[in-house]
Amino acid sequence: MTRLWDKGAPLDAKVLRYTAGEDHALDDRLVAYDVEGSIAHAAGLHAAGLLATEDLEALTAALREIAASHARGEWRVTLEQEDGQTAIESLLTAKVGEAGGRIHLGRSRNDQVLTALRLYLRDAVEELRAGAQGVADALHELAARHGDVALPGYTHMQQAMPSSVALWAGGFAAEVHDDAEGLRLAHRRIGRNPLGSAAGYGTPGLPLDRDVTRAALHFPVNHEPVTAVQLSRGKAEAQVLFEIALLMTDLGRLASDLLLFYTQEFAFVSLPDAFTTGSSIMPQKRNPDVFELIRGRTMSAQACLAEALGLIAKLPSGYQRDLQLLKAPLFRGIDLALQTLDILPSALAGVAFRPGNIALDPAIHAAEQANRLVVEEGIPFREAYRRVGAALGKKD
Numbered sequence: 001m002t003r004l005w006d007k008g009a010p011l012d013a014k015v016l017r018y019t020a021g022e023d024h025a026l027d028d029r030l031v032a033y034d035v036e037g038s039i040a041h042a043a044g045l046h047a048a049g050l051l052a053t054e055d056l057e058a059l060t061a062a063l064r065e066i067a068a069s070h071a072r073g074e075w076r077v078t079l080e081q082e083d084g085q086t087a088i089e090s091l092l093t094a095k096v097g098e099a100g101g102r103i104h105l106g107r108s109r110n111d112q113v114l115t116a117l118r119l120y121l122r123d124a125v126e127e128l129r130a131g132a133q134g135v136a137d138a139l140h141e142l143a144a145r146h147g148d149v150a151l152p153g154y155t156h157m158q159q160a161m162p163s164s165v166a167l168w169a170g171g172f173a174a175e176v177h178d179d180a181e182g183l184r185l186a187h188r189r190i191g192r193n194p195l196g197s198a199a200g201y202g203t204p205g206l207p208l209d210r211d212v213t214r215a216a217l218h219f220p221v222n223h224e225p226v227t228a229v230q231l232s233r234g235k236a237e238a239q240v241l242f243e244i245a246l247l248m249t250d251l252g253r254l255a256s257d258l259l260l261f262y263t264q265e266f267a268f269v270s271l272p273d274a275f276t277t278g279s280s281i282m283p284q285k286r287n288p289d290v291f292e293l294i295r296g297r298t299m300s301a302q303a304c305l306a307e308a309l310g311l312i313a314k315l316p317s318g319y320q321r322d323l324q325l326l327k328a329p330l331f332r333g334i335d336l337a338l339q340t341l342d343i344l345p346s347a348l349a350g351v352a353f354r355p356g357n358i359a360l361d362p363a364i365h366a367a368e369q370a371n372r373l374v375v376e377e378g379i380p381f382r383e384a385y386r387r388v389g390a391a392l393g394k395k396d
Helices: 013-020 023-047 053-071 084-102 109-146 165-185 210-216 226-231 235-262 289-312 321-349 362-377 381-391
Strands: 150-155 158-164
Touching (some): 023 084, 053 084, 084 109, 150 165, 235 289, 235 321
């Protein structure tokens, strides 16, 4: 197997396993994006007079077939190939011969990988936003079904002021909408074309126009200067993971409320049997595992962010192999968020509030009574506070 960096010396099998790690398997999700970037790069070489028209046509057709065959499951990136870039270029050369060896002119694996990652992130962010919208819609639907049901509003885990299912579900829906907006803002960092920066210092001696690949790949701007490209590695990834962590925190808190409401002591809600499991020893048990795992995966999302930030925290400028390790927490964080967003709307559709079990402490209206005294009698709020407290038998 000839690798893109091959110098003719054999590679120790242990070194290959350690340095490639799981990268070859992770690269499978980037194949279509790598092909997209490679077609754009070939077009840029052609526009600069560095690639003949017949070579461009042959490369484009072969690359599209490589992507299609991968999508059909006919091949996967192997450990021996080390990464997706080597796999694609090897397949390309096998298909078109010498022309396949021309495509790497003016490109490094550094800008090649980053281009594929940014194209992937562009789609992943939109999928996450759509999933968040689906959860918000499910919360609005829950409010429409049970919105008039009175709920106690809690502070310090004590009944504090009156609320309702509409207010409770609406609050979570608003925050999930806000999380979706945070994800949208990640496009500012994702939308910078890294092609043409090569290993981080440009392509001296080549008349490449970076706007050709920028336009072909629909990037709003080129990433400038070229030395900033490798310095940016991990930042867009961390921003996406940060927004995922915030989103998962909101979903975890939603799950935590429902888990409390589902206890026999509260019994505010019933959950659908399809989203609960049984006990191996206690015949009566129905366990709310889906919501427990949503709550637990909040920490998993935070760990993905911490791992990504830790990897880049003290790196010197330029490319470092440590950056390869960003893919694992990035993909893991995206996957766990997408899985959660996929299951939660169906779970929420089966949540039913049980108003007969929801009792509000009569004292829950105390703040409203104090406010009314201020309005009706014109007394200071602190005086109204003391009078209502005294009437309720409170000292303070």
